[in-house]
Amino acid sequence: xxxxxxxxxxxxxxxxxxxxxxxxxxxxxxxxxxxxxxxxxxxxxxxxxxxxxxxxxxxxxxxxxxxxxxxxxxxxxxxxxxxxxxxxxxxxxxxxxxxxxxxxxxxxxxxxxxxxxxxxxxxxxxxxxxxxxxxxxxxxxxxxxxxxxxxxxxxxxxxxxxxxxxxxxxxxxxxxxxxxxxxxxxxxxxxxxxxxxxxxxxxxxxxxxxxxxxxxxxxxxxxxxxxxxxxxxxxxxxxxxxxxxxxxxxxxxxxxxxxxxxxxxxxxxxxxxxxxxxxxxxxxxxxxxxxxxxxxxxxxxxxxxxxxxxxxxxxxxxxxxxxxxxxxxxxxxxxxxx
Amino acid sequence: xxxxxxxxxxxxxxxxxxxxxxxxxxxxxxxxxxxxxxxxxxxxxxxxxxxxxxxxxxxxxxxxxxxxxxxxxxxxxxxxxxxxxxxxxxxxxxxxxxxxxxxxxxxxxxxxxxxxxxxxxxxxxxxxxxxxxxxxxxxxxxxxxxxxxxxxxxxxxxxxxxxxxxxxxxxxxxxxxxxxxxxxxxxxxxxxxxxxxxxxxxxxxxxxxxxxxxxxxxxxxxxxxxxxxxxxxxxxxxxxxxxxxxxxxxxxxxxxxxxxxxxxxxxxxxxxxxxxxxxxxxxxxxxxxxxxxxxxxxxxxxxxxxxxxxxxxxxxxxxxxxxxxxxxxxxxxxxxxx
Numbered sequence: 245x246x247x248x249x250x251x252x253x254x255x256x257x258x259x260x261x262x263x264x265x266x267x268x269x270x271x272x273x274x275x276x277x278x279x280x281x282x283x284x285x286x287x288x289x290x291x292x293x294x295x296x297x298x299x300x301x302x303x304x305x306x307x308x309x310x311x312x313x314x315x316x317x318x319x320x321x322x323x324x325x326x327x328x329x330x331x332x333x334x335x336x337x338x339x340x341x342x343x344x345x346x347x348x349x350x351x352x353x354x355x356x357x358x359x360x361x362x363x364x365x366x367x368x369x370x371x372x373x374x375x376x377x378x379x380x381x382x383x384x385x386x387x388x389x390x391x392x393x394x395x396x397x398x399x400x401x402x403x404x405x406x407x408x409x410x411x412x413x414x415x416x417x418x419x420x421x422x423x424x425x426x427x428x429x430x431x432x433x434x435x436x437x438x439x440x441x442x443x444x445x446x447x448x449x450x451x452x453x454x455x456x457x458x459x460x461x462x463x464x465x466x467x468x469x470x471x472x473x474x475x476x477x478x479x480x481x482x483x484x485x486x487x488x489x490x491x492x493x494x495x496x497x498x499x500x501x502x503x504x505x506x507x508x509x510x511x512x513x514x515x516x517x518x519x520x521x522x523x524x525x526x527x528x529x530x531x532x533x534x535x536x537x538x539x540x541x542x543x544x545x546x547x548x549x550x551x552x553x554x555x556x557x558x559x560x561x562x563x564x565x566x567x568x569x570x571x572x573x574x575x576x577x578x579x580x581x582x
Numbered sequence: 583x584x585x586x587x588x589x590x591x592x593x594x595x596x597x598x599x600x601x602x603x604x605x606x607x608x609x610x611x612x613x614x615x616x617x618x619x620x621x622x623x624x625x626x627x628x629x630x631x632x633x634x635x636x637x638x639x640x641x642x643x644x645x646x647x648x649x650x651x652x653x654x655x656x657x658x659x660x661x662x663x664x665x666x667x668x669x670x671x672x673x674x675x676x677x678x679x680x681x682x683x684x685x686x687x688x689x690x691x692x693x694x695x696x697x698x699x700x701x702x703x704x705x706x707x708x709x710x711x712x713x714x715x716x717x718x719x720x721x722x723x724x725x726x727x728x729x730x731x732x733x734x735x736x737x738x739x740x741x742x743x744x745x746x747x748x749x750x751x752x753x754x755x756x757x758x759x760x761x762x763x764x765x766x767x768x769x770x771x772x773x774x775x776x777x778x779x780x781x782x783x784x785x786x787x788x789x790x791x792x793x794x795x796x797x798x799x800x801x802x803x804x805x806x807x808x809x810x811x812x813x814x815x816x817x818x819x820x821x822x823x824x825x826x827x828x829x830x831x832x833x834x835x836x837x838x839x840x841x842x843x844x845x846x847x848x849x850x851x852x853x854x855x856x857x858x859x860x861x862x863x864x865x866x867x868x869x870x871x872x873x874x875x876x877x878x879x880x881x882x883x884x885x886x887x888x889x890x891x892x893x894x895x896x897x898x899x900x901x902x903x904x905x906x907x908x909x910x911x912x913x914x915x916x917x918x919x920x
Contacts, residue, residue: 279633279740280635280672280740280742283743283825284672284740284742284743284744284825285637285668285669285671285672285743285808285809285810286635286636286637286668286669286671286672286674286731286733286740287635287636287637288633288634288635288636288672288735288740289633289634289636290632290633291629291632291633291634292632294628294629294630294632295617295626295627295628295629296626296627296629296634296732297618297624297625297626298624298625298626298627298678298680298713298714298730298732299623299624299625299680299714300680300682300714300715300716300728300730301716302682302684302716302718302728303718304684304718304719304720304721304724305721306721307718307719307720307721308718330623330624331623331624333623333624334618334622334623334624334626336624340634340636342636342637342638342730344638344640344728346640346642346726346728375636376636376637376638377638378638378639378640378728380640380641380642380645380646380726381642381645382642382645382724382726383642383643383644383645383721383723383724385721386642386720386721386724386726388684388718388720388724388726390638390640390682390684390716390728392636392638392680392730393624394634394636394732395624397626402617402618402622402624402626404618404622405621405622405623406622470623471623472623487621487622
């Protein structure tokens with residue numbers, strides 16, 4: 245049993261499934277996309293435009309979070325964002341979440357209820373309802389949480405990874421490297437003093453957010469490819485490049501002030517590393533045709549996309565993603581690699 | 583590390599995520615409900631009737647299966663059926679599955695690929711496509727698999743748990759107690775000789791099936807409430823009774839030949855116990871208005887529903903489910919209870 249789960253108070257084994265659900269459900273408000281709410285064999289969710297967008301993402305204690313760093317509500321909030329970001333990256337609006345908790349019998353009931361509170365409040369941020377889920381036992385010390393997110397395209401075409409064309413601009417909406425920098429600070433035992441720049445980086449690691457409206461607006465503005473940054477800029481841009489049969493050349497110039505912002509709290513070399521390879525950021529990257537208003541520096545539109553690279557011809561002698569024309573060290577995160 | 587996962591051959595840690603996915607994907611044929619197949623940030627699935635039915639179910643090694651009993655393809659097939667049965671119980675047709683595998687680094691690659699094969703072939707049985715999923719690391723010895731199933735109501739109203747009315751007939755489509763009997767046999771170390779009645783019970787425990795067409799036809803025939811038998815007849819009928827504000831009185835007479843069929847392979851008292859409380863059967867139970875053709879013994883329709891009980895007034899002095907008017911011993915399965 246995990247040390248972090250020692251202590252007083254009731255455990256999952258002390259409650260029936262129905263009792264636990266009765267304490268969890270109040271955190272899940274039901275919005276108007278929900279036609280049949282949780283509690284039946286399955287939920288029914290509106291899919292007004294005749295299709296549903298679906299994605300799923302899992303977090304495992306000790307792999308994806310540590311109880312010393314993350315409160316259960318933060319785990320829940322992060323899991324919601326991870327999933328909603330995948331919908332946003334298609335240009336979709338989230339309509340429903342299914343939430344799974346697989347946990348050992350000695351998990352405090354309070355962990356489960358706080359996790360649900362975090363899920364519920366972050367779901368509210370994205371105006372999406374928790375419509376179902378599953379509770380399952382697990383071996384000693386194991387806590388695994390998973391969400392499947394459903395979304396609606398509202399009549400737009402989905403923005404795939406495969407649509408980037410030579411000549412397009414790569415742009416980012418939101419931050420880069422902040423979550424990775426926060427992780428690095430936690431690893432150093434830093435960033436714990438509230439109110440500091442470092443503590444805000446830690447906060448962005450523990451509770452990253454994404455911007456559904458930005459994804460939707462990018463889709464409407466003609467983005468040719470889009471992803472959220474979940475495994476690092478280089479790795480995720482590489483996925484767009486591979487799916488589109490192109491190369492993406494990042495420009496140091498466009499990243500300089502992002503790096504400089506981080507370098508106030510962490511060493512400069514770490515700042516570069518985290519901007520290029522730090523994961524769990526959940527900002528959006530997208531490619532746009534040249535001259536697109538959304539990425540024009542002079543245009544004051546509702547959506548601000550910062551140009552950070554160009555889509556160029558693939559080159560067998562180079563990796564899919566380069567920085568000012570040369571290979572980048574380090575590629576990001578792999579789940580099973582040593 | 584689990585003994586059952588010892589042995590030769592490559593492990594998950596020896597492959598990149600992309601390499602593993604490349605070996606899994608060929609098992610997942612893409613049908614015509616799939617608008618954007620796996621490989622992007624999210625899948626897009628047809629939802630022609632303007633809504634989507636969604637459910638999720640998880641299995642954990644050591645809790646929901648044992649490697650000594652279940653081959654990985656059987657785990658995959660059972661997980662598909664569990665989820666599809668929840669859709670069938672709403673009267674929905676499955677349109678897409680999202681599959682998650684969270685596993686320790688030493689899991690043989692062959693386990694993951696065989697699991698995927700089992701998922702894929704059972705998905706084909708139900709004419710549904712695997713449209714997405716997630717791979718995640720997990721602590722030593724842990725293997726957790728999860729599916730979210732999406733479905734379409736094709737314009738029908740969903741059949742909820744809450745619609746049973748006093749005077750309705752409770753009927754079952756498919757078997758009762760066979761999966762539980764198979765589990766009991768495995769516990770005794772029996773049922774392993776191929777070609778016997780006992781081995782067929784074991785088979786029905788390891789690879790239960792459900793009937794999507796029966797759920798759809800019941801919905802069209804006016805079923806007032808429906809569930810699949812996942813936690814046992816008494817427990818699941820109790821959920822209908824509670825949601826509907828009624829009592830369900832099972833009749834021994836209607837169950838006698840089901841029990842007799844099982845009693846050829848297991849003791850009579852165990853047969854009764856498994857028919858009443860055995861889970862993971864995934865047959866459908868439904869309530870119908872009196873005289874419904876689907877449950878008339880003289881009617882030779884396409885769907886055969888066997889009457890096994892009556893919906894009666896709730897009674898504070900009695901539980902939600904009774905057998906010939908009296909309480910039933912044993913209630914079924916709870917995930918965390920000791």
